[in-house]
Amino acid sequence: MGDLLIRNVRVMQPGDGVVGNSLRVAGGKIEAIGCNDDEPSGDAKVIDGGGRLLTPGLIDIHTHGLQKFLYEAGPDPLKDCSRLLGQYGTTTVLPTLYTVMNRPSLAKLKSLADAMASVKDVCFPGFHLEGPFLALPGAGAETIPGDVGLLKELLDATSGRVTAMSISPDTPNILPVIECLRREGVAPFITHTQATVEQTTAAIDAGAQHATHFYNVFPPPKVPEPGVHPAGAIEAILADPRCFVDFICDGVHVHPIVIRAAVAAKGWQGVILITDSNIGAGIPSGRYDTPWGFSVKVAAGDATRIDAPGHKNHGLLAGSALTMDVGMSNLLHWLDLPAEQVWAMGTVNPARLLGLENKGNLCCGADADFVLWDEEDGQLQASRTWVGGRCVFQR
Numbered sequence: 001m002g003d004l005l006i007r008n009v010r011v012m013q014p015g016d017g018v019v020g021n022s023l024r025v026a027g028g029k030i031e032a033i034g035c036n037d038d039e040p041s042g043d044a045k046v047i048d049g050g051g052r053l054l055t056p057g058l059i060d061i062h063t064h065g066l067q068k069f070l071y072e073a074g075p076d077p078l079k080d081c082s083r084l085l086g087q088y089g090t091t092t093v094l095p096t097l098y099t100v101m102n103r104p105s106l107a108k109l110k111s112l113a114d115a116m117a118s119v120k121d122v123c124f125p126g127f128h129l130e131g132p133f134l135a136l137p138g139a140g141a142e143t144i145p146g147d148v149g150l151l152k153e154l155l156d157a158t159s160g161r162v163t164a165m166s167i168s169p170d171t172p173n174i175l176p177v178i179e180c181l182r183r184e185g186v187a188p189f190i191t192h193t194q195a196t197v198e199q200t201t202a203a204i205d206a207g208a209q210h211a212t213h214f215y216n217v218f219p220p221p222k223v224p225e226p227g228v229h230p231a232g233a234i235e236a237i238l239a240d241p242r243c244f245v246d247f248i249c250d251g252v253h254v255h256p257i258v259i260r261a262a263v264a265a266k267g268w269q270g271v272i273l274i275t276d277s278n279i280g281a282g283i284p285s286g287r288y289d290t291p292w293g294f295s296v297k298v299a300a301g302d303a304t305r306i307d308a309p310g311h312k313n314h315g316l317l318a319g320s321a322l323t324m325d326v327g328m329s330n331l332l333h334w335l336d337l338p339a340e341q342v343w344a345m346g347t348v349n350p351a352r353l354l355g356l357e358n359k360g361n362l363c364c365g366a367d368a369d370f371v372l373w374d375e376e377d378g379q380l381q382a383s384r385t386w387v388g389g390r391c392v393f394q395r
């Protein structure tokens with residue numbers, strides 16, 4: 001990879017703030033962060049950043065698709081998505097699968113995993129499997145009891161390319177699944193649940209350390225009698241310092257006050273931005289066909305909605321249309337925190353959760369995944385994006 005010197009930028013280290021005005025890359029890694037009078041070494045390419053903000057690339061740990069493509073639809077859509085992510089400032093993604101975790105789909109899982117290995121424009125550490133051992137349905141996810149045998153077949157089919165799996169603490173026989181995931185180095189995420197405090201704590205004790213699209217498909221427990229407020233999975237997770245949480249930060253799936261409450265409980269290090277994006281994310285407003293047998297409507301500032309006039313589900317949520325650049329812009333507006341702490345929620349926090357030591361930071365030795373941002377009227381827009389020191393997007 002050609003060496004690179006970017007000057008005249010504000011280098012943002014998440015959690016710390018602006019730590020320099022220039023950044024030097026060699027061999028796909030960050031070699032140095034310094035000041036503007038740095039001289040290029042040898043034939044290094046020099047870029048003037050025009051005073052813009054330079055941050056680590058954004059990391060999305062829960063996303064099903066983008067524009068007109070679903071990751072799980074096949075190797076070609078998976079690769080199509082990978083080429084589109086740079087324009088949103090996203091450099092690392094866990095493609096999230098939800099309808100292919102069954103024995104008839106093992107060959108398809110293998111073809112997806114093989115395709116993943118050839119992707120260059122974004123980093124795919126591994127898949128996020130949303131199911132099948134979930135307690136509550138939602139968005140097509142499967143709901144079957146915990147089955148370590150099936151889990152091992154799924155992990156084998158992907159040649160070990162699984163980074164996270166979403167489970168529910170109230171799924172029968174789930175604890176052996178969580179223990180197996182931990183042994184295999186896969187992060188168990190809690191979701192789609194109406195678990196009790198005891199079930200949730202047992203799942204965390206077994207090794208679940210994160211809750212995904214927190215509050216969405218986490219229905220509250222039944223009120224046992226007037227005057228009594230029951231507690232369940234949400235309270236158990238908020239109260240447990242071992243557990244991180246993530247949110248779909250589109251202003252539709254949760255009210256911003258919910259995110260502020262989680263920051264108050266967990267600190268800025270314990271909260272993560274996700275998109276949970278699907279077909280419809282990142283494209284202009286309009287009506288689009290899907291592989292699901294109905295059309296969807298996309299409108300600015302809203303989630304994707306079912307467009308089937310006359311059908312009972314017309315107008316209901318069909319998924320998230322969020323992209324990481326918009327999610328980060330929203331968080332910077334909503335949270336009364338220093339910007340460097342908000343940036344951590346889309347960069348170093350997910351990297352730390354997944355043990356991706358070289359991601360999410362702008363420091364010596366880190367992977368050269370970063371984004372030069374335009375900021376207009378408080379909206380972030382990627383100007384240029386690099387993955388492993390290679391420019392994958394330029395506006």
Ligand SMILES: [Zn+2]
Pocket residue numbers: 062063064096130139276
């Ligand atoms: Zn999802």
